[in-house]
Amino acid sequence: MVNFTLHNPVKLVFGKGMIAELKNLIPGGTKVLMTYGGGSIKKNGVYDQVRQALAGYDVVEFGGIEANPRYETCMKAAELAKKEKVGFLLAVGGGSVLDGTKFIAVAATYTAGDPWEIMEGRVPVKAALPLGAVMTLPATGSEMNTYSVISRDSIGEKLAFGSDHVYPKFSILDPETTFSLPLRQTENGIVDTWVHVMEQYMNDVECSALTSRLAESVLKTLVEMAPKVIAKPTDYNVRAELMWCATVGLNGWLGLGAAAQDWATHMIGHELTALYGLDHARTLAVIMPAVHRFQLKRKQARLAQFGTRVFHLVEGDEATRAAQAIDRMEAFFQSMEVPTRLLAYGIDAAVAGKQVAERLSKRGRKLGEYEDIGPVEVEAIMNLAK
């Protein structure tokens, strides 16, 4: 177990009817920029709930933040925030809206140059407008963490940044807002949460026994809830569990005490989204089994433990259970009709492998827990995902 610091100041306000709490969470008299996405919140009643709760506030709106939020869009919102001199940003929507809003919060206070410098890691974040969230899609965990992923079309880039300055002051999670989510987005959210947990869990050097079990708890709950939400999308308790899983999945708790994490799947996935426009979660479902098969020997013990504890595998030796564990994970994704192979998207593994390898090569960094996944290894992983 390695040293760690845990300090997560986000106020999580969870449950039905909680959007009305907005008036107690944003200081009175503050001018608010309300950000949202493609307008689904206007169909499912969330928009009206938020506007009603903000009745006493001066509110400016900025809609149209995309899935995989774009730099170009966020910069327009940041200009608006500056022009209107807003004092608080309220993201209403899914992880993309919140990720975008985190970047807007930084960009609106950044005067030293182009805020993209922050995405490239060349400049540290020194300030941000305060922000809060009403989350309507459980997936990214963005509601209780410091991370944001932004895409920039003009240069075909998708990059992440993180800063304590963009911790939401609060996040409201009302599971009822997820009742109307399309099945595809619900399933994507489950896969995204799953992969977040696994990328923290799948280290084999040094970690905490307790933290590992906390991670397994989220995985087991996802396995339990996935068929239930498909069977009955309006089951409040099931929706609540999925929302709670997504938050715990990436609020920092599941990495505590571990020497390393392994985000190779996300890194490769981001490239696939940038290249082929695939849904973020769907890239993960394709890449994660391949990454684990690639690392099978080295991470055999950890994979076997995962299989035994999450999928109750008891037959066979460690090597057998490790291999079975990956098969079971892939079958879990497939049970939600989420494809796990490149072929399903008409993508040639050899071609895509070369493309992704080339992009990673340009970035000059290697991936995975041991930072040993370079261009050659990426091509091998992509071949395992064919």
Added chain:
Amino acid sequence: MVNFTLHNPVKLVFGKGMIAELKNLIPGGTKVLMTYGGGSIKKNGVYDQVRQALAGYDVVEFGGIEANPRYETCMKAAELAKKEKVGFLLAVGGGSVLDGTKFIAVAATYTAGDPWEIMEGRVPVKAALPLGAVMTLPATGSEMNTYSVISRDSIGEKLAFGSDHVYPKFSILDPETTFSLPLRQTENGIVDTWVHVMEQYMNDVECSALTSRLAESVLKTLVEMAPKVIAKPTDYNVRAELMWCATVGLNGWLGLGAAAQDWATHMIGHELTALYGLDHARTLAVIMPAVHRFQLKRKQARLAQFGTRVFHLVEGDEATRAAQAIDRMEAFFQSMEVPTRLLAYGIDAAVAGKQVAERLSKRGRKLGEYEDIGPVEVEAIMNLAK
């Protein structure tokens, strides 16, 4: 799953060598009151580490805070804090020192009368001096919560209070400081942590599937680590797991989404400590199995789930597994040579039952998840613990 708010602002600083971080955690120039207990920190090197880290600060000391910290002692420390005009309290020791320091923090700013009014719940806490902790005994979870339990000898009372004002600004947990703990205190800490988890877990109305699994994670880790710490008290990773378990055991996470908790064991245990001077944890080990046997029928499903998931019970029907689960819990306590019956302490169950019943009767409140454990039921529970 019921609505909840999660907002825990404590900065947890965990790991070996972390005491040196004090200088980065307490604002420079602050006058510090360092509180501690019976002086074990002077033998195990913790005192020296703390004083070294505080080299640049004006430090006043107050030692002698007891296990089951006494109101009378804490009031003396509060007077000292006022007289010395300190700006920060630093508790160095176990849960008792920290609980005492939380009360000192409130008492030192309370001018409206006798601070005991706060313990009696007659006055809300409106202010407190800022405080931090260096924890040397994993047990109470006080390092990441708002609670404090104080005893008042002159009237034979032991009461609890809680307030956001006494959240520690930070808590430093260095597992190496626990290497020299006597076995009895180590075991007491495991029992205390266990019971905290169970009292949050053992509700049967409405709860969260994920939160339940998080709770089971702590219980499973305690079962795994208890024999290891007895075998090798200086195993860093084992000590670290126990410390991490104690914090998660009562930092609020394990109650999220549940409609109720059941603190009957603690309430009865506090009376036994007040009456007979038994160690807090040892009262819990005696009372908890009896409380569960008393509630066996009503909580059968939850007890069976606990037994299946924590002790891997698979034989027999639900009623059988529920009863076995309690037996296994009692055996777990006994495996640490912690007695689970009143007789082991020479206490007559009938006499003690009447005494505890009378005290609870005077308080005029009933115990347990359903608030249905009154004097008659307490006598029955005490009889089950004979």
